Amino acid sequence: MTARIGVVCFPGTNCELDALHAVELLGGAGEILWHGDATTKSVDGVIVPGGFAHGDYLRTGAIARFSPVMGAVADFAAAGGPVVGICNGFQVLCEAHLLPGALQKNAGMKFVCDTVDLRVETVTTPLTNRARAGDVLHVPINHFEGNYVCDERTLAALRADDRVVVRYVENPNGSLDDIAGICSEGRNVVGLMPHPERACETILGSDDGAVMIGSLLAAAGAAVTATA
Amino acid sequence: MPVFDAHIEVTHLPGISDPAGATVERALPALGYTNVSQVHIGKTIRLTIDAPDRGAAEAQVKEMCERLLANPVIEAYEVTIT
Numbered sequence: 001m002t003a004r005i006g007v008v009c010f011p012g013t014n015c016e017l018d019a020l021h022a023v024e025l026l027g028g029a030g031e032i033l034w035h036g037d038a039t040t041k042s043v044d045g046v047i048v049p050g051g052f053a054h055g056d057y058l059r060t061g062a063i064a065r066f067s068p069v070m071g072a073v074a075d076f077a078a079a080g081g082p083v084v085g086i087c088n089g090f091q092v093l094c095e096a097h098l099l100p101g102a103l104q105k106n107a108g109m110k111f112v113c114d115t116v117d118l119r120v121e122t123v124t125t126p127l128t129n130r131a132r133a134g135d136v137l138h139v140p141i142n143h144f145e146g147n148y149v150c151d152e153r154t155l156a157a158l159r160a161d162d163r164v165v166v167r168y169v170e171n172p173n174g175s176l177d178d179i180a181g182i183c184s185e186g187r188n189v190v191g192l193m194p195h196p197e198r199a200c201e202t203i204l205g206s207d208d209g210a211v212m213i214g215s216l217l218a219a220a221g222a223a224v225t226a227t228a
Numbered sequence: 229m230p231v232f233d234a235h236i237e238v239t240h241l242p243g244i245s246d247p248a249g250a251t252v253e254r255a256l257p258a259l260g261y262t263n264v265s266q267v268h269i270g271k272t273i274r275l276t277i278d279a280p281d282r283g284a285a286e287a288q289v290k291e292m293c294e295r296l297l298a299n300p301v302i303e304a305y306e307v308t309i310t
Contacts, residue, residue: 102302104244151241
């Protein structure tokens with residue numbers, strides 16, 4: 001059975017079609033989860049994609065967190081379902097407290113749009129289960145608020161529990177401990193600032209993101225098999 | 229019901245970096261202001277609120293700060309009701 005991936009769409013989201021395209025390109029089935037509907041429609045995995053959810057007013061993700069779909073996403077995550085937040089989606093998951101810490105303005109107040117190298121730090125997550133620890137992946141970034149921050153205790157816990165999923169080889173935004181992506185305590189919720197969905201075909205400059213989206217499909221597929 | 233004015237100051241928690249403050253601090257010496265340090269940039273939110281009394285107004289504004297107006301993970305807030 002094909003894994004079904006729900007892609008959340010808020011007013012202001014703008015990467016949902018990129019995410020759907022990547023999912024379908026890699027053999028999954030994708031469908032949009034509209035922010036106003038309090039359901040994840042029995043999907044096997046969820047992507048919270050990039051953009052400017054609810055205009056990012058007040059803080060990135062601050063208002064999106066209260067959209068009806070987010071209650072359903074929280075329930076899906078609590079049941080162990082794989083959830084990946086990309087860029088603005090990472091910010092939304094932090095505001096929703098599905099991931100610890102927060103993303104604030106880049107050091108130097110510079111918007112960054114570049115393709116950077118990411119080092120895979122752990123493979124026991126739905127974003128990296130098909131990668132190898134130490135792999136370096138060339139993936140685009142495109143953000144103003146990607147500077148990950150948290151308190152010291154949270155950082156210590158992230159390190160001790162192997163919850164830093166990917167680090168920047170060269171820190172582009174001032175992010176604490178070069179963090180590009182982290183996972184939840186249960187490891188099934190992952191957030192990252194880079195855009196793997198934009199790097200799944202060589203014509204786009206890199207297909208290194210395919211291993212990440214492929215990992216999500218594998219994690220979602222495992223969920224399909226378990227319930228079949 | 230009485231109407232109160234609320235003034236809310238949102239700042240970074242100690243130990244959380246403040247990229248906007250740091251950038252402005254680096255810019256000021258270029259204008260000749262070389263004696264400035266500890267620049268911090270936060271947010272001010274003003275609103276009016278109908279409440280039975282000042283205590284109720286303050287309690288509700290603090291609840292709104294916890295839930296939406298501030299992010300307690302990285303921000304502190306101070307509420308003044310008049």
